[in-house]
Amino acid sequence: MSMRSCRNWFRAIGVVIIVTVVVGGVIGYDRGFRERPQPDWVTADFETRFKYGSIGAEHDAGIPYWIFYVLPRVFPEKLTQDGKVLPGGYAALGVPWEQGQELPAGFSKKTIGFPRVANNCAVCHTTSYRESPDANPVFVIGGPAHTTNVEAFFRYLIDCAKDPRFNADILMAEINRVTDLDLIDQLLYRFFVIPITKKRLLEREQQFAWIYRPDFPDWGRGRDDAMNLTKYFMIGAPMDDTFGPTDMPSVWNLKKYVWDQGHRMNYAGDSSDAYSVIMDSALGLLGAAPANKQDFVGQVQWLHSYLSELPPPKYPFAIDQAKAAEGKTLF
Template sequence: EAFFRFLVDCAKDPRFNADTLMAEINLAADLDFIDRMAYRYLIIPITKKRLTEREGQFQWIYRHDFPEWGRGRDDAMNLTKYFMIRWPMDDSFGPTDMPSIWNLQKYQPEQGHRMNFAGDSHDPYSVVIDSALGLMGAEPKNRNDFLGHIDWLVDYLKTKPAPKYPFPIDAGRATRGKAVFDAHCAACHASARTGTIVPLSEIGTDRGRIDTWGKQAAIEANQVVSDMGIQRKGLVEAPLTGYVAQFLDGIWLRAPYLHNGSVPTLADLLTPPAQRPQVFWRGYDVYDPVRVGFVVQGPAAERAGTPLDTRLRGNGNQGHDFGTTLSAPDKAVLLEYLKTL
């Protein structure tokens, strides 16, 4: 988000001109005559022009009533909506945590699995293509070369295993934790329901992400990609109704939790929503093996991270109250088991 603002602010700054930039470039590089002319009369003015033309598409990231994305999040479907299909800015805001991208072969569309947190895409191939195209919506210069890179990346991510938990695990506690998991978690996270959409009325989490996208947006985005001569299953042309029941491979590393990254640790996720942290700092990479997540409080976390206030729009930490009534011993062994996944 800060990077996008930086681009627009640079383009609007009167110092973004060939004289100023060439003076700086000449301090760092010894360009030949042709390169100097290209930068002065083509690259710099065209870059400024193109960024200025897109200023309207960036306006929603300047809204003061929308909280900062913060580290490790974006407003995924609004990026697609404003850049790929060029819709005018609306009042939706759906901050989204970065998903895990390993072991993508687990997603099987023929079994009803959906991808992205709200289930708005059909399969890994579509997600990777749309992630590459969605920001600017520009057609690849060489379609075959582009699709070759997509094929390589999808093949790699399909078989890339989830990282193993790097700290000691108490095997006995983990075994007892599996019994708790089977009784209280497996119905959604290790069953035919895994990878499918759980209705919002059941999961109860923040609805902001759902409200950023819909059937008509998917239809138009699919048409844009089709017009580029690119074929894929694409985005789901249906209303969004909930969030996908996640596969839990590598769950220990995927903190913070929920689709918007509003719950810092697995221990917090097993706490009633009213007792979960209201404000914490995302982006500090020191791990907490007790609570199973990253350290999110204290001076070091505040220096390295960005604050997330769950009272602000799109940041709600409510919902997914499954497991919150377990006893303390059951929660402890469940956390130990989740480290093994």
């Protein structure tokens, strides 16, 4: 083989390698990191945006959608409360789930390379009532999520990751029963998405060590421990013996909180700045610094504006005016 032929041969190999690297990089970026906007129906109106809109938590706190989908199928026995197995998948956790919706209110779905599921503010601030015992629930945004067991959800994800069945063979077998991933996604899920998800969830176990302490009672439905979530997730404080779950509050009509008029937020009455409280809560949901600070601040500003003007709902049932008049003297 002549020197010229060798040079042409090596040049051809070099071109093939470069093309392969470029194509692989494009595919890797598209399937692993490229962020796509949510569908238009999510932002069609303010109420829907509040319930299903992303605030950016999918980047660091998101669970790959198909893993999230099949976990209750693979690990139904881990959905427990007071030592009893709860039937019904995620619905057993009391999440506000509207008929016809793919996910409960407070659960956002966004594609960042691949579809991911995370939480937004509605997970703790969507309430419901029934007009009769057998009626479908009516969901009211901004109210306290009095049926949702947030602590059980946190524990469930970690408990699943700790199980040796959380592996590519078992999860992919279940995923393949409910969807047809193309070859690229099959490979990504098997060799990257599932192992990395397991690793990230196991890392959370240390951050959530305090919710496994036997000397701390369970939060219960409709409650969370916001201050410990802030300490351990946002500032990385070492675990101590403080414990303070409280009822989830309503967040409508936030413009009423004005310090010099005596309207203060939180049970301690230590804040009247709704914007800072929303910012703190949203950062807790992200579990890390925002991937896009400008977008995150925009989301917080929108939430503050929307919830400041959101009116509380009218009482949905008939009012006994005589009893209401008697109660007025007390309340």
